[in-house]
Amino acid sequence: MNLDWYVVLSALLFAIGATGILLRRSPVVILLCLELMLNAGNLALIAFSRMVGNQQGQVFALVVMVVAACEVVVGLGLIVAIFRRRLPLDVDELRELRG
Amino acid sequence: MEAVLFFVAAIGALGGAIGVVAMRNPFYGVLALVVHLFSLAVLFLLLTAAFVAAAQVVVYAGAVVVLYVFVAAYVGGQTESAWEPIPAQRFLAPLLGIALFVELSIAVLASSLRALSTDGPSVPAGFGNPAAIGNLLLERFLLPFEASSILLLLAAVGAVVLAGRRGAGGDVGSPSERFAREPGAPDGGEGVGAPSERFAREERPPSGASVSTLNRRVASEEGAPATSPSRGLTS
Numbered sequence: 001m002n003l004d005w006y007v008v009l010s011a012l013l014f015a016i017g018a019t020g021i022l023l024r025r026s027p028v029v030i031l032l033c034l035e036l037m038l039n040a041g042n043l044a045l046i047a048f049s050r051m052v053g054n055q056q057g058q059v060f061a062l063v064v065m066v067v068a069a070c071e072v073v074v075g076l077g078l079i080v081a082i083f084r085r086r087l088p089l090d091v092d093e094l095r096e097l098r099g
Numbered sequence: 100m101e102a103v104l105f106f107v108a109a110i111g112a113l114g115g116a117i118g119v120v121a122m123r124n125p126f127y128g129v130l131a132l133v134v135h136l137f138s139l140a141v142l143f144l145l146l147t148a149a150f151v152a153a154a155q156v157v158v159y160a161g162a163v164v165v166l167y168v169f170v171a172a173y174v175g176g177q178t179e180s181a182w183e184p185i186p187a188q189r190f191l192a193p194l195l196g197i198a199l200f201v202e203l204s205i206a207v208l209a210s211s212l213r214a215l216s217t218d219g220p221s222v223p224a225g226f227g228n229p230a231a232i233g234n235l236l237l238e239r240f241l242l243p244f245e246a247s248s249i250l251l252l253l254a255a256v257g258a259v260v261l262a263g264r265r266g267a268g269g270d271v272g273s274p275s276e277r278f279a280r281e282p283g284a285p286d287g288g289e290g291v292g293a294p295s296e297r298f299a300r301e302e303r304p305p306s307g308a309s310v311s312t313l314n315r316r317v318a319s320e321e322g323a324p325a326t327s328p329s330r331g332l333t334s
Binding site: 001002003004005006007008009011012013014015016017018019020022023024026028029031032033035036039042043046047049050051052053055056058059061062063065066067068069070071072073074076077078079080081083084089 | 101102105109112113116117119120125128129132135136139142143145146147148150151154155158159162163166167170171173174188189191192193195196197199200203204207208212214215216217218219220222226227231232235236239240243247250251253254255257258259260261262
């Protein structure tokens with residue numbers, strides 16, 4: 001397979017994730033769509049690492065995975081805290097910080 | 100063979116991603132994410148990144164997805180209201196997504212990376228296996244490795260601080276009592292909480308239907324009036 005297939009697939013996955021973030025209003029689904037975007041970035045990193053022929057892109061992808069795990073943990077903690085306070089789980093209702 | 104595997108995995112990844120965006124229930128969205136992640140692991144294997152593929156399956160499907168499943172089950176399947184704050188958001192968002200895809204494709208394919216339209220250079224046998232990645236991580240990239248471990252530690256502490264149960268008493272009283280009992284509650288509880296709490300109790304059941312029916316059943320078996328269902332379980 002040519003490598004541009006992989007890169008175009010990763011662009012498509014990134015666009016789908018961005019569409020989901022624009023479209024959905026539940027914070028859980030928005031976090032899921034962030035995962036989609038991060039994974040699309042990982043796919044592009046690994047495809048380029050294969051293109052160049054060294055493994056540093058794969059190490060970069062592993063670091064991206066670590067960052068994604070941290071983001072998930074903190075985001076889900078926030079969702080649980082919001083739910084405990086019985087605030088509505090809808091990003092359009094949670095607008096206290098809007099300027 | 101490789102092409103067949105690529106297209107099967109690509110269709111799986113695309114279907115999973117579309118499922119995440121399109122499913123109304125977050126629980127099914129998480130299950131679609133599992134399909135997406137496994138297909139991506141197959142793609143990583145095709146790109147000779149064996150260790151990253153294994154880490155993808157273990158870290159995502161093993162840990163992150165389980166966390167998502169727990170939170171989706173805890174929060175409950177809340178379907179979004181059909182009310183749209185931005186008019187035509189439902190049509191505008193896919194248009195912007197398509198525009199983003201076209202833009203990214205132009206940026207990548209029109210670049211001067213001639214090697215992109217090849218299969219890539221031939222790589223040695225141990226390319227991307229755990230030994231090679233471990234060598235890189237522990238020798239050349241030792242500092243980012245340690246920094247990411249500190250980041251993980253901070254995230255764990257942050258999650259405990261955010262979602263941890265304050266004042267490990269059993270039942271929680273009325274909201275005013277509850278805020279009085281939590282003097283260190285961040286963000287000024289009363290001002291933010293009071294109207295929205297009224298909103299939450301009157302217009303929306305605070306948790307999934309299964310929890311509240313369970314509580315109601317327990318309460319009716321005890322012969323007690325079923326006041327404020329699901330408070331004992333959710334807080």
